[in-house]
Amino acid sequence: MNETIYDVCIIGGGPAGVAGGIYAARKRMRTALVTETFGGQSLVSAEIQNWIGDIALSGLDLAKRLETHLKAQSGIDIIEGERVTAVLRDSGGLFRCLLGGGIAPTEASAKGGRTITARAVLVASGSRRRRLGIPGEDRYDGKGVAFCATCDAPLFGGKPVAVVGGGNSGLESVVDLLPYASKVYLLHRGQVLKGDKVTEEKIAAHPNATIIRGATPVEILGDAFVTGLTYRLADGATATLDVAGVFVEVGSIPNSELVASLVERTHWGEIIVDHRTQRTSCEGVWAAGDVATGLYKQNNISAGESITAILNIYDSMHGIVRPAVAREKPPGT
Amino acid sequence: MNETIYDVCIIGGGPAGVAGGIYAARKRMRTALVTETFGGQSLVSAEIQNWIGDIALSGLDLAKRLETHLKAQSGIDIIEGERVTAVLRDSGGLFRCLLGGGIAPTEASAKGGRTITARAVLVASGSRRRRLGIPGEDRYDGKGVAFCATCDAPLFGGKPVAVVGGGNSGLESVVDLLPYASKVYLLHRGQVLKGDKVTEEKIAAHPNATIIRGATPVEILGDAFVTGLTYRLADGATATLDVAGVFVEVGSIPNSELVASLVERTHWGEIIVDHRTQRTSCEGVWAAGDVATGLYKQNNISAGESITAILNIYDSMHGIVRPAVAREKPPGT
Numbered sequence: 329m330n331e332t333i334y335d336v337c338i339i340g341g342g343p344a345g346v347a348g349g350i351y352a353a354r355k356r357m358r359t360a361l362v363t364e365t366f367g368g369q370s371l372v373s374a375e376i377q378n379w380i381g382d383i384a385l386s387g388l389d390l391a392k393r394l395e396t397h398l399k400a401q402s403g404i405d406i407i408e409g410e411r412v413t414a415v416l417r418d419s420g421g422l423f424r425c426l427l428g429g430g431i432a433p434t435e436a437s438a439k440g441g442r443t444i445t446a447r448a449v450l451v452a453s454g455s456r457r458r459r460l461g462i463p464g465e466d467r468y469d470g471k472g473v474a475f476c477a478t479c480d481a482p483l484f485g486g487k488p489v490a491v492v493g494g495g496n497s498g499l500e501s502v503v504d505l506l507p508y509a510s511k512v513y514l515l516h517r518g519q520v521l522k523g524d525k526v527t528e529e530k531i532a533a534h535p536n537a538t539i540i541r542g543a544t545p546v547e548i549l550g551d552a553f554v555t556g557l558t559y560r561l562a563d564g565a566t567a568t569l570d571v572a573g574v575f576v577e578v579g580s581i582p583n584s585e586l587v588a589s590l591v592e593r594t595h596w597g598e599i600i601v602d603h604r605t606q607r608t609s610c611e612g613v614w615a616a617g618d619v620a621t622g623l624y625k626q627n628n629i630s631a632g633e634s635i636t637a638i639l640n641i642y643d644s645m646h647g648i649v650r651p652a653v654a655r656e657k658p659p660g661t
Numbered sequence: 662m663n664e665t666i667y668d669v670c671i672i673g674g675g676p677a678g679v680a681g682g683i684y685a686a687r688k689r690m691r692t693a694l695v696t697e698t699f700g701g702q703s704l705v706s707a708e709i710q711n712w713i714g715d716i717a718l719s720g721l722d723l724a725k726r727l728e729t730h731l732k733a734q735s736g737i738d739i740i741e742g743e744r745v746t747a748v749l750r751d752s753g754g755l756f757r758c759l760l761g762g763g764i765a766p767t768e769a770s771a772k773g774g775r776t777i778t779a780r781a782v783l784v785a786s787g788s789r790r791r792r793l794g795i796p797g798e799d800r801y802d803g804k805g806v807a808f809c810a811t812c813d814a815p816l817f818g819g820k821p822v823a824v825v826g827g828g829n830s831g832l833e834s835v836v837d838l839l840p841y842a843s844k845v846y847l848l849h850r851g852q853v854l855k856g857d858k859v860t861e862e863k864i865a866a867h868p869n870a871t872i873i874r875g876a877t878p879v880e881i882l883g884d885a886f887v888t889g890l891t892y893r894l895a896d897g898a899t900a901t902l903d904v905a906g907v908f909v910e911v912g913s914i915p916n917s918e919l920v921a922s923l924v925e926r927t928h929w930g931e932i933i934v935d936h937r938t939q940r941t942s943c944e945g946v947w948a949a950g951d952v953a954t955g956l957y958k959q960n961n962i963s964a965g966e967s968i969t970a971i972l973n974i975y976d977s978m979h980g981i982v983r984p985a986v987a988r989e990k991p992p993g994t
Contacts, residue, residue: 347713347961354711356858378687380680380964381712381726383733393714400716520979525689600986603936604956621986623937624972628680631713632965639957646853653933653954 334360334405336641337425337444339412339586340452342368344617346394347631348450351638353401357645360444361398362407362425367391368454369580369618370627374478374504380628387478390627407444415449415587415613423449423612448641451587451599451608451615452634455580455625460492464548465576472554472573477501481508484573490515490557492545493577496523501575502531511536513569515543515559548574582619594621604653606637614641667693667738669974670758670777672745672919673785675701677950679727680964681783684971686734690978693777694731695740695758700724701787702913702951703960707811707837713961720811723960740777748782748920748946756782756945781974784920784932784941784948785967788913788958793825797881798909805887805906810834814841817906823848823890825878826910829856834908835864844869846902848876848892881907915952927954937986939970947974 338348341363352359370376373387385393399406413428425444457475459465465473474480477491481504489509491501494516500523505512514531519541521528531537542562549556549568558568582597592600592609599608599615603622606614614637617630671681674696685692703709706720718726732739746761758777790808792798798806807813810824814837822842824834827849833856838845847864852874854861864870875895882889882901891901915930925933925942932941932948936955939947947970950963 343713350711350713354857354859356862378683379714380676380683380968381714381723381730383730390714397714397716524687526687529689594986598986604954621937622969624969626965626968626972628961629965629968632959632962635713635959635962636955636957639959653927653931 331445332358332360332405333422334358334444334446335645336360336448336450336638337362337412337423337446338450338452339363339415339425340368340454340617340619341366341394341398341408342370342452342454342617342630343390343394343627344368344452344454344630344634345450346398348452348616348634348638349398349404349406350401351635352641353404355638355642356403357638357642359404360407360446361404362410362412362427362444364409364411365391366395366398368627368630369456372476372478373500376627378626378628412444412453412586415451415590417590417610417612421612422447425449447612448644449587449613450634450637450641451584451613451619452617452630453583453586453619455582455618457576458579458581460545460576460578462545462547464550464554468548468550468554468574471552472550473548474573474575475577477504477575477577480573480575481505484509486510487572488570489513489573489575490569490571491575491577492557493579494518494521494523494541495577495579496527498577499523499527499531501577502537503527505575506531506534506536509536509573511538513537513557513571514539515545515557516541517544518542545574580618580625584615584619587613587615591615604636605640606633607640664778665691665693665738666755667691667777667779668978669693669781669783669971670695670745670756670779671783671785672696672748672758673701673787673950673952674699674727674731674741675703675785675787675950675963676723676727676960677701677785677787677963677967678783679731681785681949681967681971682731682737682739683734684968685974686737688971688975689736690971690975692737693740693758693779694737695743695745695760695777697742697744698724699728699731701960701963705809705811706833709960711959711961745777745786745919748784748923750923750943750945754945755780758782780945780978782920782946783967783970783974784917784946784952785950785963786916786919786952788915788951790909791912791914793878793909793911795878795880797883797887801881801883801887801907804885805883806881807906807908808910810837810908810910813906813908814838817842819843820905821903822846822906822908823902823904824908824910825890826912827851827854827856827874828910828912829860831910832856832860832864834910835870836860838908839864839867839869842869842906844871846870846890846904847872848878848890849874850877851875878907913951913958917948917952920946920948924948937969938973939966940973
């Protein structure tokens, strides 16, 4: 059996994975990239206004452009529609990326039999949505409980809905819902919303939007479909909103389980990286984008981090050592 | 006098400055951005193939798109065609950015009388080209000594030329020159070229290109125009190439002098930053892109760093403290 040993296996097809793939191919590194889909979590955005260089484009457009740019490179093997379930290091120091499942697995990987072997791994697997973990959330999932306002807003025409979460994704969900819903409540656990001011102002000025601060959801009520959301305020008082929909926008969980046995992670599951090189605690494994400890999760930040990672992998392959940061010499020395 | 106090003054109009400006405006921060031109050093690139999301675009196109995206934001004051010569901190802790010179200064700033006052400063002023510092370089500047192959290649039709520098910019200059020059020599001080393999292979395969490794330029010869380039090899032997042009591509000098009195810098003049937040050693001053200590100088990396900086400035304005990176709890605790 003639097994291919890649220089690097990139896991992910969002802005981080794609940026890394493009740079790796241009560096003539022998590269495999595994991803279920392209575009990352922005795929479901109706309109992105902060992808630098484009005034506005849809998540689908961004995904398509990333995919097209990546596929214009030669010398990169793209394994699409599949998922890496675990990365292991063998006794020879090579990494084995196990394929299993995904949205369109080959027969071999569905059986768990296929692996990608590489000298280095770049984990750019992003994150997934966090859930509330309260009664009714699972039961009414798809029956009023929703996780994507862009996708589902039109289903709530003329009905009152609640959005849970005071970050950008919560605020943007409110904006997406206002053209459809008769009323939109925004519930935020804290007192200060954490998204863009420009969006907050738009919401605050809208007659059909109400912001409820200091509110913790406790239960989603319903019969066949959602009928209400009960929440608790800081003073212990509870109240129930009559709503037909609850949009959950309470953050993300890093997709880092696949390297849990290899690298150090935070309490929240982010892969701990050195932010100058994107190296993890495991030699040979780099991480970039939403799966890593970067402070802010943004498409352009992910792309930049991943390029840094690939250039650092390239340096490491070629024995290039970059000098550590040294202070300026004091004057006169 | 009603002086505007900005939340942030962004210095620079390359990918870093523009990305920061867009994010600052969207965060409704009171923002000033000062730049002579848009697009940064890529402005002179004939074709950029690694701006993520675009298979290919010219430096001019990228500059135009950055400018257009920035100017589509409301609530940002753009001071164009001018240069910040120094940043000082006043006794009240505010920063004064002194305007002086630039390609199109107003009368007031030409006199050195105009300042921008801000609570925070993001230095995204990039870098400029390094020179060889050998005899003949200044004398024949514009008479055969050139710093931009994209710009000047057509002037050397049918003539032999030399490119000095074995990084990406040197390699790309060779590619730019080959359609015009009768012969292109690439001189590199070291033994291993440091640019993209794909470009190196293209050059190595071209009959009109010759790579000379271990070569240190010592003098540029000429009469009215350049006639030759003398270099020394590692063993001390010298040789002279008969060339009509010498393209200098030996790296960059960070444009960090304007904050020399405020922040810590490296031997090379890069502003030392914390790579998770882009903070400098001076509270209230952030830096991003080619002027800072990032390992790799790439457009997408600069954009990402600058977005991190702006979001960190925003956090700092609003008293938001992000948790430090904490390790995962050991199993069983």
